[in-house]
Amino acid sequence: MTEILRDKAALRAQVSGWKRAGEVVGVVPTMGALHDGHLSLVEAACAGCDRVIVTIFVNPKQFNSASDLENYPRTEEQDAAKLAPYAVDVVYAPTPDQIYPEGFATTVSVTRLTEGLCGAHRPGHFDGVTTVVSKLFLQTGADRAYFGEKDYQQLQVVTRMAADLDIPVEVIGCPTVREADGLALSSRNVLLPPEARAAAPALSRAMREMAEGLVEGGALDSLRAGAEAEILAAGFERVEYLELRAARGLAPLETPDRPARLLAAAWIGGVRLIDNIPVG
Numbered sequence: 001m002t003e004i005l006r007d008k009a010a011l012r013a014q015v016s017g018w019k020r021a022g023e024v025v026g027v028v029p030t031m032g033a034l035h036d037g038h039l040s041l042v043e044a045a046c047a048g049c050d051r052v053i054v055t056i057f058v059n060p061k062q063f064n065s066a067s068d069l070e071n072y073p074r075t076e077e078q079d080a081a082k083l084a085p086y087a088v089d090v091v092y093a094p095t096p097d098q099i100y101p102e103g104f105a106t107t108v109s110v111t112r113l114t115e116g117l118c119g120a121h122r123p124g125h126f127d128g129v130t131t132v133v134s135k136l137f138l139q140t141g142a143d144r145a146y147f148g149e150k151d152y153q154q155l156q157v158v159t160r161m162a163a164d165l166d167i168p169v170e171v172i173g174c175p176t177v178r179e180a181d182g183l184a185l186s187s188r189n190v191l192l193p194p195e196a197r198a199a200a201p202a203l204s205r206a207m208r209e210m211a212e213g214l215v216e217g218g219a220l221d222s223l224r225a226g227a228e229a230e231i232l233a234a235g236f237e238r239v240e241y242l243e244l245r246a247a248r249g250l251a252p253l254e255t256p257d258r259p260a261r262l263l264a265a266a267w268i269g270g271v272r273l274i275d276n277i278p279v280g
Contacts, residue, residue, distance in 0.1 A: 002083055004091045008098045008139045011053075014090060015141045023050035027142035027169075029133060032056040032093075033073040033187035034082050037177040041146040044174050046087045053140050054083060056093040061100075062128030073187055092140065099135055108134045110164070113157050113250055117263055118274065121240050129154055130161045137167050145169050150176040150184050152261055152276040156250055176276075178204070184275045195235070196269025202234030203266055204275055207242075211262050211279045220244055220254050231266055240265040240272070244279065256280040 005011045018025055026049030028041045045052045056079060063069040076093060083091065107127050113119075114126040137145065145162075147155045159171040177185045182204040183197075192200060206227040213223040228239045245252060247259040256279040263276040 002080060002088045002091050004080065004093055006093055006095050006098065008094060011090065011092050011139060012141065015051075015053075018051045019141065024144065025049060025051045025053065025140065025142045026144045026146065027053045027055060027136065027140045028146045029055045029057075029136050031058045031072065031187065032079050033075050033190070034079045035177075035185045035187060035189075037148050037150060037185035039082065039086070040177050041148060041174050042083065042086050042088060044172070045144070045146045048172075049144055051089045052087060053090045053092050053142065054088050055136050055140065056091060057099060057132065057136070059099075059128055059132040060096075061131055062125050064122045064125060071191065073190055092136075094139075098139075099132060107131055108161060108165075110157050110161050113153070113160055116252070117153050117241060117243065117245070117250070118265060119153070121265065126154070126157050130157060133158050134161060134165065134167065137162065137169050142169050144172055146172050146174055148176060149173045150186070150276070151274070152263060153250065156248075182208075184273075186273065188271050188273070191269075191271050193269045196271065199235035200268055200273060202231055203236070203264060203268075203273060204277070206230040206234075207262050207264055207275060207277050210242075211277055214244065214256050214260075214262075215280050217255075236266045236268045237270075238267045240267070242266075247278065 015025060026045035028045050030038050058072055060069055108130040109127045110130050119126055155173045162169050162171055181201040183201045210223045210227040224242050228242060231239055242264045245261050245263055247261050253260055260279040261276050262279050265274045
């Protein structure tokens, strides 16, 4: 069974031995409730590294509401069972005091990349992400870190943060994993009521149609209006955003005149879903 460590000193002692042996250490940071998307990151880490750490920590600083934090699924025992078939060396599931000890008073903040998209609708969210991820990078001493492209803004923000702070870790983005009907895998999918789950793939379907229209030269505003109407007609309560952004730097675009991403967030069944797809 994969070893579970909860103390950062014990983790560092383990990692220091690997480093002395010249081994490459990979980390997959998660909040648990593991699904096939997470496991694809674990596979990539196992293929690219000598040693692999999976972290499980539900980070209170990246939630905007107490109810969202309370309702977030916590399934450590099931997560450990899902990781058993993989060559994971350590599951690091720190206690809260290992991340935020008494008197903790520091925030890591990235500007520009956090403006708009999820940053506009979840104030302080990315400060919570970058603060905890910077700590996990330093506590694990990882050489490589694996993140899913499904949280595309997060991937860009974490990459920028590591570069700006000279943290010696290579941040690697891995493709989004989807259900057969196109719904992007997310730990929050389990919270969807059955009718909402059946309707949820309309989000990715409308995004694909919009992306095709953009490549064919269609106008952004009219394509977005049509996609939003299709999403709402499927049963979504609200579209938070549906935007075309540059794949690097996330600058707003009117046309996909460079590598681009279509990014969206929408609510259905009381659950907030996000997705993104490449354009062109």
